[in-house]
Amino acid sequence: MLLAVIRREGVDVPALCEHEAIEPCGSCRLCMVEITKKEWDGWKNHVTSCLYPVEDGLIVSTHTDQVMEIRKTILDLYMARCPGSEVIQKMAEEYGIYKTSYITVPDADNCIMCYACTRICEVLGKSAIAAVERGHRKVIAPPFGDVPPDCIGCLSCAHICPTDVIKWNDEDGTRTIWKKNFELITCKECGKNIISREFADYIIEKREVPAEYFETCDDCKRAEVARKMGSLVTRAKEVSL
Amino acid sequence: MRIESIDQLNQWREKCRTEFEAQKRRILICLGTACRANGAIEVYEEFKKVLAEKNINDVSVEAVTKTGCHGYCALGPLVILEPEGTFYTKVKKINIPEIVEKTIENGEIIQRLLYKDANTKKRVADYNEIPFYARQQRIALRNAGNIDPNQIEHYIAVGGYQGMAKALTQMKPQEVIDEVSKSGLRGRGGGGFPTGRKWATCAKVESDIHYVICNGDEGDPGAFMDRTLMGSDPHSVLEGMIICAHAVGSIKGYIYVREEYPLAVINLKKAIEDAREFGLLGDNILGSDLCFDIQVNRGGGAFVCGESSALMKSVAGEIGEPRAKYIHSVVQGLYNKPTVLNNVESFATVPMIIEKGADWFTSFGTPKSPGTKVFSLAGKIMNSGLVEVPMGITLREIIFDIGGGIPNKRKFKAVQTGGPSGGCLPAEKLDLPCDFDSLTAAGSMMGSGGMVIMDDRTCMVEIARYFLGFLVMESCGKCVPCREGLYQLYQLCTKICEGKGTEEDLELMEKLSKTIEIGSLCGLGKSGPNPFVSTLLYFRDEYLAHIRDKKCPGGVCRNLITFTINDDCTGCLACIKACPTEAITGEKKKKHILDQELCTQCGSCYAVCKFDAIDIT
Numbered sequence: 001m002l003l004a005v006i007r008r009e010g011v012d013v014p015a016l017c018e019h020e021a022i023e024p025c026g027s028c029r030l031c032m033v034e035i036t037k038k039e040w041d042g043w044k045n046h047v048t049s050c051l052y053p054v055e056d057g058l059i060v061s062t063h064t065d066q067v068m069e070i071r072k073t074i075l076d077l078y079m080a081r082c083p084g085s086e087v088i089q090k091m092a093e094e095y096g097i098y099k100t101s102y103i104t105v106p107d108a109d110n111c112i113m114c115y116a117c118t119r120i121c122e123v124l125g126k127s128a129i130a131a132v133e134r135g136h137r138k139v140i141a142p143p144f145g146d147v148p149p150d151c152i153g154c155l156s157c158a159h160i161c162p163t164d165v166i167k168w169n170d171e172d173g174t175r176t177i178w179k180k181n182f183e184l185i186t187c188k189e190c191g192k193n194i195i196s197r198e199f200a201d202y203i204i205e206k207r208e209v210p211a212e213y214f215e216t217c218d219d220c221k222r223a224e225v226a227r228k229m230g231s232l233v234t235r236a237k238e239v240s241l
Numbered sequence: 242m243r244i245e246s247i248d249q250l251n252q253w254r255e256k257c258r259t260e261f262e263a264q265k266r267r268i269l270i271c272l273g274t275a276c277r278a279n280g281a282i283e284v285y286e287e288f289k290k291v292l293a294e295k296n297i298n299d300v301s302v303e304a305v306t307k308t309g310c311h312g313y314c315a316l317g318p319l320v321i322l323e324p325e326g327t328f329y330t331k332v333k334k335i336n337i338p339e340i341v342e343k344t345i346e347n348g349e350i351i352q353r354l355l356y357k358d359a360n361t362k363k364r365v366a367d368y369n370e371i372p373f374y375a376r377q378q379r380i381a382l383r384n385a386g387n388i389d390p391n392q393i394e395h396y397i398a399v400g401g402y403q404g405m406a407k408a409l410t411q412m413k414p415q416e417v418i419d420e421v422s423k424s425g426l427r428g429r430g431g432g433g434f435p436t437g438r439k440w441a442t443c444a445k446v447e448s449d450i451h452y453v454i455c456n457g458d459e460g461d462p463g464a465f466m467d468r469t470l471m472g473s474d475p476h477s478v479l480e481g482m483i484i485c486a487h488a489v490g491s492i493k494g495y496i497y498v499r500e501e502y503p504l505a506v507i508n509l510k511k512a513i514e515d516a517r518e519f520g521l522l523g524d525n526i527l528g529s530d531l532c533f534d535i536q537v538n539r540g541g542g543a544f545v546c547g548e549s550s551a552l553m554k555s556v557a558g559e560i561g562e563p564r565a566k567y568i569h570s571v572v573q574g575l576y577n578k579p580t581v582l583n584n585v586e587s588f589a590t591v592p593m594i595i596e597k598g599a600d601w602f603t604s605f606g607t608p609k610s611p612g613t614k615v616f617s618l619a620g621k622i623m624n625s626g627l628v629e630v631p632m633g634i635t636l637r638e639i640i641f642d643i644g645g646g647i648p649n650k651r652k653f654k655a656v657q658t659g660g661p662s663g664g665c666l667p668a669e670k671l672d673l674p675c676d677f678d679s680l681t682a683a684g685s686m687m688g689s690g691g692m693v694i695m696d697d698r699t700c701m702v703e704i705a706r707y708f709l710g711f712l713v714m715e716s717c718g719k720c721v722p723c724r725e726g727l728y729q730l731y732q733l734c735t736k737i738c739e740g741k742g743t744e745e746d747l748e749l750m751e752k753l754s755k756t757i758e759i760g761s762l763c764g765l766g767k768s769g770p771n772p773f774v775s776t777l778l779y780f781r782d783e784y785l786a787h788i789r790d791k792k793c794p795g796g797v798c799r800n801l802i803t804f805t806i807n808d809d810c811t812g813c814l815a816c817i818k819a820c821p822t823e824a825i826t827g828e829k830k831k832k833h834i835l836d837q838e839l840c841t842q843c844g845s846c847y848a849v850c851k852f853d854a855i856d857i858t
Binding site: 026027028029069070077101115131133135 | 565749
């Protein structure tokens, strides 16, 4: 898509809903650019670069007055929607917006409704959460606002969220996200939390990972490898001597 | 019985026609949605009952035909007696014995049930002489109101499936596309995209399957053209789709009908069943190579699902949200396969173009917008209902000559064309021709053909606020400019209606509108600010009156108006009874007094006063 080419050329175009792990959806509209072609006789169009297929002969302008105006207005609208989000505030400040021109949305939270969480959940093959309702009342929620039956506690949604809205908690061997509790597997070497039991089972089933893979954490695995390497090196030295 | 060839179809047609014409006396009862709501089913049952009891020569119970919508919804339930074409309006169950005895048995016309011309004050007996019908040119609505939508034999008798037969047996797919292209037919759903070009592009795409979709998710407030077509003449829609399937090489079609149209769904499903039974849908239609079937899909009540890409997602069982159409649906549509999506009215028009030829079609309308267009008239208009007129007719002709003008001797103020995404045009634009390009140039649009007429007691700021509110509710919420932008535009409009708006707000709104127009993902968002933009274009004074003078010239915005009682008050007590806050006091035959402290500007007194004694300032 066009955005990748723009980035490759080192041009800074902002985007909030775009992430390399998921398909683009064009919800935040920040990566909008102006395009034209020689044969279009001066006709121009504004498109979201994350969704526009790259074509030969496309002339792209990333920072025209109109494009900047659109980005400013969108960030201004975000400031009204997510007044508490530092990510949004920082981005808006870069565009010279320090205070929203609009009415702050009542009961506002920091969700920018970018669908990154639902898209990553879909990629994982779960679709445990989705966008429900329409328009301004739209929220991300589990089915019927209840505990999501398909959630495996993988935290992908929380990690991909650009404004850190999705909260989770690991405590006493239990993980809680979307009001659902998960048993955590702990490392048999160091006792650290690794992942939720359901997530581990899901990976073992889908990826043919050996069951004992999740018995130790990544750090301990690394330490084990280092130990083995060390002993190999020592033995090699002994042999050469 | 399966029809295997064109000869068999013609034989069957002869049989249907003979039976249809044998019935000299026909009693057509409109069972469209509006007439049903007014008790047309009772009228229908009563006719059958009375005729069965009376046992009159030559007039059997079969003469009573339930038809689809006649279009003159304001006067329903409607009954038309053929062959004379006697047109009875507002018929009630109790009128039936009288109609049977006087008109059917003795040929006597009941004057008081006839249509009364508002200008000449004369009663008109003949259906074709009523101005509402006389000015119309019916192509898409050719059979609406004349046949029983549930009887395929009726449709066959009046020449149905003739266009399809011609396309399948005498024309190659490319010839069909060429004919449609030559006719200049433009998408009747609102976009006005040339139908022929759409079909041609889709046909060229290599794919294992092509889809044909009929968009019946008519959602504009005040628009009901597609409802009528699907409910009154479903076979015409099927026929158009079959012709399209032949042209683009499709085997599967879908009709997407909005949730709120149960009658259309029933009639369409019945029509599909019948068409399958006679082999007009299914494998090797009329012995040709075409195998095509149609399925009805019901919407879930979302306005945005009328947008083509959202509609396709909904058909596929996904959330009905639009996608960016940088790759067009004709290339990658339903299930990512090439798809032709046309509006109900476009499909209903196609059979006539094939049957009678492109030259015949272009003899109507204007060079750039050929043919006719169905408009629904709603709001402050005498003859609310459905009309089909040649393109290029002026707004004045539609609203005043056909629509009968504004009721209660009020003045015309504006007409909204194209639904919430369209715009409001003022009286100065009444002589504008109704075609795709003229309406767009005037800052509105053709849209699907809904017209909402407003009188001088309408506040244009409030209208903008109302339609923005509608769009805020119906935005899918996928992209920011539409979801957040329209919400803020609505809030600012509300602020102005409450008398708290400033001129800076107006500037901010104009700036925001521009971003929403350019920045939104789909057509709904891009046209979302139109209720505001078009009212500001023609009624800026009214916005300024709200902002600077804190007045509402339309007398609607409650914070900005005052009710007073003038000297025309006869002391009839009606307003005293109507006032919910007991703000009005007084005695019989003496001028009443209104206490401003208690008045909540609800307008109840104004609504009940018969003497124009309530002033709104």
